[in-house]
Amino acid sequence: MKQVKLILEDGTEIEGTGFGAHTSAAGEVVFSTAMTGYPENLTDPSFRGQILVLTYPMVGNYGVPGEELYESISNIFESDKIHISGLVVNYYSEEHSHWNAAKSLGDWLKEYNIPGIFGVDTRMLTKKLREKGAMLGKIVAEVDVPLYNPNQENLVAQVSPPGVQHYGTGQHKIVLVDCGTKTNIIRCFLNRDVELIRVPWDYDFTQLDYDGLFLSNGPGDPKMCEATIRHLQTALLQDKPIFGICLGSQLMSLAAGGDTFKLKYGHRSHNQPVKLSGTQRCYITSQNHGFAVDTDTLPADWDMLFENLNDGTCEGIKHKTKPFFSTQFHPEAAGGPEDTEFLFDDFLKAVAEYKNR
Numbered sequence: 437m438k439q440v441k442l443i444l445e446d447g448t449e450i451e452g453t454g455f456g457a458h459t460s461a462a463g464e465v466v467f468s469t470a471m472t473g474y475p476e477n478l479t480d481p482s483f484r485g486q487i488l489v490l491t492y493p494m495v496g497n498y499g500v501p502g503e504e505l506y507e508s509i510s511n512i513f514e515s516d517k518i519h520i521s522g523l524v525v526n527y528y529s530e531e532h533s534h535w536n537a538a539k540s541l542g543d544w545l546k547e548y549n550i551p552g553i554f555g556v557d558t559r560m561l562t563k564k565l566r567e568k569g570a571m572l573g574k575i576v577a578e579v580d581v582p583l584y585n586p587n588q589e590n591l592v593a594q595v596s597p598p599g600v601q602h603y604g605t606g607q608h609k610i611v612l613v614d615c616g617t618k619t620n621i622i623r624c625f626l627n628r629d630v631e632l633i634r635v636p637w638d639y640d641f642t643q644l645d646y647d648g649l650f651l652s653n654g655p656g657d658p659k660m661c662e663a664t665i666r667h668l669q670t671a672l673l674q675d676k677p678i679f680g681i682c683l684g685s686q687l688m689s690l691a692a693g694g695d696t697f698k699l700k701y702g703h704r705s706h707n708q709p710v711k712l713s714g715t716q717r718c719y720i721t722s723q724n725h726g727f728a729v730d731t732d733t734l735p736a737d738w739d740m741l742f743e744n745l746n747d748g749t750c751e752g753i754k755h756k757t758k759p760f761f762s763t764q765f766h767p768e769a770a771g772g773p774e775d776t777e778f779l780f781d782d783f784l785k786a787v788a789e790y791k792n793r
């Protein structure tokens with residue numbers, strides 16, 4: 437293992453030890469306070485272009501599981517590869533022990549040529565990112581690389597599939613607009629009575645025959661997804677149920693005429709409290725996002741559906757009369773609590789009602 441550096445755009449330089457691939461990489465440095473779930477996090481396409489700091493002090497000790505494919509979908513990972521640009525941890529454990537571990541975290545990172553750095557004071561680093569906001573940064577091994585801002589690119593086009601795929605044989609035909617979907621969203625649908633049509637982010641789904649529309653999570657600035665927003669505007673003129681998660685929530689807001697903005701350092705953890713509007717009910721949710729919907733810009737026929745109890749930001753929206761709703765958090769979890777998975781049932785109930793109207 438060799439010495440490498442983490443360098444931030446404000447000039448901070450932190451020395452540490454390299455693990456995973458011995459290479460340099462640049463991106464946006466963000467932190468997650470989730471205590472477990474690195475196999476899920478690293479393969480979540482929403483992390484594309486980001487160097488991820490895990491605040492949990494020991495990482496790698498349960499290794500990386502082996503996977504099986506079901507309908508060409510992994511039973512474990514959230515996509516078919518690692519999407520983060522680099523990984524920053526305090527203590528890395530190459531030694532691992534778990535009933536389904538197949539390899540070490542370092543070996544897995546090597547397979548995808550992703551660098552890791554450990555021996556970093558992640559508490560100090562996280563405090564800095566909280567005070568100054570998410571920053572650009574780089575892990576430097578032998579060769580220096582320029583800083584890179586992923587939010588200026590259309591990252592969704594990089595992670596969205598090239599063509600249309602069909603899954604399942606249920607009675608409700610759902611179109612999933614894949615802007616970088618986590619596979620657990622697909623699993624959540626396939627565990628229900630659904631035939632799923634997975635389409636690329638810029639596909640004109642308005643031409644398809646379907647019962648309900650689903651908008652996935654995805655990386656980067658939602659305003660980059662102009663084609664999706666345009667198609668969505670057509671869908672909003674109709675009455676077929678629409679459900680969006682994370683980026684999907686931001687796209688629904690933009691299509692409706694609302695605005696989004698970049699949060700100072702984002703929400704990335706498995707214990708984000710959200711309140712269901714009109715109730716005192718709180719759910720603990722899994723989150724991974726750097727942008728949010730500006731509640732004040734929501735058009736008159738829309739309401740905030742959930743509110744983040746830490747900072748009051750919008751955690752979902754709902755149309756006042758039509759069956760359109762979204763969450764900024766992840767009801768599919770993976771990782772994190774599964775307490776809000778019932779929202780998939782709520783969506784399919786709305787689909788059944790629409791078909792029986």
Ligand SMILES: NC(=O)CC[C@H](N)C(=O)O
Pocket residue numbers: 482652653654655656657658681682683684724725726727728
């Ligand atoms: N998980 C997501 O879908 C993230 C949405 C968006 N890229 C954000 O960072 O806010």
